[in-house]
């Protein structure tokens with residue numbers, strides 16, 4: 001009897017507790033739905049106002065200013081505050097000091113403005129929170145992601161044996177390419193299953209070849225794969241005439257030294273220079289010598305959607321695997337990437353069956369658990385973003401946007417090339433423009449480098465422009481990544497003029513220092 005009373009009172013308490021928690025979640029009560037509507041509508045208004053009113057790509061707040069604002073907060077308070085108050089503070093701390101990816105002067109990195117259609121998709125993704133690991137957590141989403149994977153294979157020219165998976169981005173896609181290359185090599189050459197047995201003794205002799213300008217994630221992958229960053233052998237850059245010969249010679253010379261070249265990575269659009277190699281010829285050469293060829297098309301993969309520029313990717317259909325990044329030239333919100341493999345059987349190297357998630361019996365029922373071809377478990381439904389955006393925009397207009405960015409970069413390159421105060425590093429086949437301010441001959445190379453670095457930092461800390469910086473033959477260069485199709489030539493020319501003015505002021509300051517030194521030395 002006593003026991004019963006106890007249990008019924010705890011039953012009641014439990015029930016009350018439920019009610020007290022409900023207001024914090026999206027759920028079927030009218031209060032929750034009303035609160036959701038209210039907060040999303042008012043937040044959309046706040047965001048719209050911010051985007052509309054932001055004159056500069058950055059507020060110009062210094063690192064110290066930002067830290068001071070955050071330090072004044074109790075991040076994990078004992079008791080919560082109203083959501084409105086929290087969002088108001090967030091507006092001040094974050095929203096107002098974000099880099100505006102929509103601004104024409106946000107042009108340092110492969111950091112893109114986003115399609116409205118994809119932002120709508122993001123709302124669906126987060127509200128419904130499907131998880132792509134197993135079909136019972138994402139039934140329709142799984143089928144859409146798979147349909148998109150099949151479509152991607154088709155677009156990039158692969159046959160029925162190909163398959164793909166969505167990833168968090170280029171880093172993970174490159175890692176997957178090299179993981180499968182390593183495991184396939186080991187299985188076929190040494191009958192050795194790395195997933196079960198760990199690395200074979202021969203692994204210390206495995207080598208991955210790539211160009212000098214390959215993305216750093218190639219070396220990072222080699223490290224994580226237990227091959228060591230030293231396993232990466234660098235050769236001539238993409239797009240240079242000698243690239244294919246360099247690959248051939250390197251493979252032969254490594255083999256002569258008793259080393260085991262397992263894979264070649266070529267980049268379609270190197271991060272700094274946008275270079276693209278002769279993919280088909282490189283693939284032939286790699287295959288002739290038994291290497292896996294992976295194409296890192298994180299930057300340039302989108303060109304497949306441009307009638308004008310897709311020829312630059314000729315031969316991509318012959319390679320073993322490809323990295324595509326949707327959160328770069330596909331204008332998708334972060335994160336959204338894909339990995340394509342020519343032979344879907346390669347996914348077997350990473351396939352694991354968990355009784356709770358993707359039992360083998362599911363396959364027999366036609367239930368598709370995407371975890372079987374991913375190195376992530378819980379995973380976002382990022383595929384919805386390109387799915388919605390491309391249906392809305394259409395391939396033709398999307399291709400025209402890409403063409404426009406490349407035409408803009410060509411025009412800007414010509415303008416720089418004709419300006420004696422500026423120097424163009426070289427013309428790129430995509431929308432990157434690498435150049436520098438050229439001071440008078442009285443200044444040393446080191447001073448010229450310092451002036452270019454100063455220009456970049458000054459623009460950033462004033463919030464006026466976020467431009468890139470890189471090195472060409474160890475000299476400091478500036479970089480525009482002109483991936484925003486809304487940017488006009490005039491806007492870029494204005495920025496170039498600003499850069500030249502800043503360069504002249506900095507140069508005068510250096511000259512003054514030189515003069516003073518000359519005076520004091522004499």
Ligand SMILES: *Cc1c(COP(=O)(O)O)cnc(C)c1O
Pocket residue numbers: 110168169170171172174215217267269270271296297298299325337
């Ligand atoms: C951006 C980039 C990567 C890394 O991709 P993330 O999406 O940032 O992980 C790899 N390779 C190239 C060529 C890239 O441009």
